Amino acid sequence: MRISVIGCGYLGAVHAACMAKLGHDVVGIDVDENKIADLAAGHAPFFEPGLENLLLEVQETGRLTFTSDMSRAHGSDVHFICVGTPQKKGENAADMTYVDAATQALLPYLHSGDLVVGKSTVPVGTAARLAEMVQAHEPGAHLAWNPEFLREGHAVKDTLTPDRFVYGVPGGSEDHAAVAVLDEVYATPLGMGTQRLVADYATAELVKAAANSFLATKISFINAMAEVCEATGADVTVLADAIGLDDRIGRKFLNAGIGFGGGCLPKDIRAFMARAGELGADQALTFLREVDAINMRRRSRTVELARDLCGGTLMGQRITVLGAAFKPDSDDVRDSPALSIAAQLQLQGAVVTVSDPQSLGNAARRFPELNYVANTAEALNNADAVLLLTEWKEYRDLDPFETGTLVKQMRILDGRNVLDLQKWRAAGWSIRGIGRP
Ligand code: NAD
Numbered sequence: 001m002r003i004s005v006i007g008c009g010y011l012g013a014v015h016a017a018c019m020a021k022l023g024h025d026v027v028g029i030d031v032d033e034n035k036i037a038d039l040a041a042g043h044a045p046f047f048e049p050g051l052e053n054l055l056l057e058v059q060e061t062g063r064l065t066f067t068s069d070m071s072r073a074h075g076s077d078v079h080f081i082c083v084g085t086p087q088k089k090g091e092n093a094a095d096m097t098y099v100d101a102a103t104q105a106l107l108p109y110l111h112s113g114d115l116v117v118g119k120s121t122v123p124v125g126t127a128a129r130l131a132e133m134v135q136a137h138e139p140g141a142h143l144a145w146n147p148e149f150l151r152e153g154h155a156v157k158d159t160l161t162p163d164r165f166v167y168g169v170p171g172g173s174e175d176h177a178a179v180a181v182l183d184e185v186y187a188t189p190l191g192m193g194t195q196r197l198v199a200d201y202a203t204a205e206l207v208k209a210a211a212n213s214f215l216a217t218k219i220s221f222i223n224a225m226a227e228v229c230e231a232t233g234a235d236v237t238v239l240a241d242a243i244g245l246d247d248r249i250g251r252k253f254l255n256a257g258i259g260f261g262g263g264c265l266p267k268d269i270r271a272f273m274a275r276a277g278e279l280g281a282d283q284a285l286t287f288l289r290e291v292d293a294i295n296m297r298r299r300s301r302t303v304e305l306a307r308d309l310c311g312g313t314l315m316g317q318r319i320t321v322l323g324a325a326f327k328p329d330s331d332d333v334r335d336s337p338a339l340s341i342a343a344q345l346q347l348q349g350a351v352v353t354v355s356d357p358q359s360l361g362n363a364a365r366r367f368p369e370l371n372y373v374a375n376t377a378e379a380l381n382n383a384d385a386v387l388l389l390t391e392w393k394e395y396r397d398l399d400p401f402e403t404g405t406l407v408k409q410m411r412i413l414d415g416r417n418v419l420d421l422q423k424w425r426a427a428g429w430s431i432r433g434i435g436r437p
Pocket residue numbers: 006007008009010011012029030031032035082083084085098101102105119120121122148149150151152263264
């Protein structure tokens with residue numbers, strides 16, 4: 001099929017490359033000329049494992065091109081909308097200007113029979129509104145909502161072999177023309193057994209909001225348990241293992257730590273609350289306010305733990321923060337808890353050095369006042385305390401003896417509960433975890 005992908009960020013660039021890998025002819029379109037120049041040259045404009053190799057592989061076939069010229073959408077059968085929906089400044093709601101602008105810009109190039117497919121995470125009601133816009137311009141074109149569930153760090157695999165597809169179409173009818181078109185787009189993963197569910201627009205939009213709310217709630221639940229563990233001397237990691245063995249609960253997403261961040265969960269639960277408020281259903285989601293509050297409290301609690309570790313004051317303490325990205329295997333620093341903690345430590349008088357394998361450029365653009373050092377050993381040199389805040393493999397694998405020779409004082413806070421406390425203590429370190437004795 002001929003496909004256009006509008007918006008080539010973390011979601012769209014991967015989607016475009018994967019659609020070409022599935023055998024389609026794809027044009028990726030973005031307003032950011034620098035991003036397009038990178039992608040056209042076969043460079044991933046951000047770090048995502050496997051993306052660069054995939055770009056080079058599919059570009060050689062001639063099936064994938066990139067442009068900033070929207071008129072190149074002309075002639076595609078399917079148009080995926082993958083632009084951003086960030087949090088509005090000073091409000092909880094999602095900023096819909098990019099989705100609206102991208103759809104508006106696409107209208108002149110639509111033909112009868114074309115299918116516009118929304119993938120961005122949007123407030124419920126958006127698909128119905130955009131469908132009206134599309135059909136007012138081209139009555140023979142359709143719109144479907146196909147929310148995206150990929151995880152940064154696993155985005156290529158998640159796009160090529162997702163655990164499910166959700167198609168939102170008018171009336172939720174299996175017989176709607178869009179269903180057959182999407183089945184053709186995704187024929188390969190569907191053939192390999194990926195489940196697909198057909199729903200009406202509102203349900204499809206809500207599936208994404210509900211999934212992210214559930215994941216955020218699970219993380220904040222275990223972090224709330226960590227707070228209680230800290231008050232009682234109990235160990236949240238053992239607690240999580242024990243409750244996680246119950247398969248109604250499950251062990252995944254039960255890792256207590258400094259909380260969630262990134263370009264999705266925080267803004268998505270806030271946008272969901274805002275939209276529910278507009279719909280008169282705000283009471284149903286008041287628990288998400290608590291989920292958000294527990295999450296943000298982890299950040300200030302981590303600063304307190306760091307202060308304790310440093311003997312009661314942060315003033316003048318040389319603190320090395322390991323990790324700036326919101327999660328490992330990503331260079332995304334949007335609403336990163338690690339960076340937000342690093343900035344708070346600096347504000348409170350610590351001399352902070354941040355290291356990260358991939359995200360230092362993004363981090364420096366967001367927090368230019370922090371000191372960044374790429375090399376881990378150099379970053380650790382002479383530190384009064386170390387904070388492991390993003391669980392990259394190279395930090396999980398740090399050797400306590402070797403690390404001890406680099407720092408000035410053997411004090412470490414494991415903000416992700418990934419280090420073996422006994423091993424580090426045996427090597428002479430004073431070590432704290434989150435929700436652990
Ligand atoms: P992003 O900021 O990385 O990418 C958005 C891209 O859209 C940017 O490159 C921007 O230049 C481009 N853009 C903006 N306006 C445009 C226009 N009018 N025409 C063409 N391009 C335009 O954001 P992202 O992380 O890729 O997220 C995109 C959407 O996908 C969001 O709604 C997000 O919630 C959702 N989502 C993201 C992920 C993820 O892991 N990143 C996962 C699932 C869903």
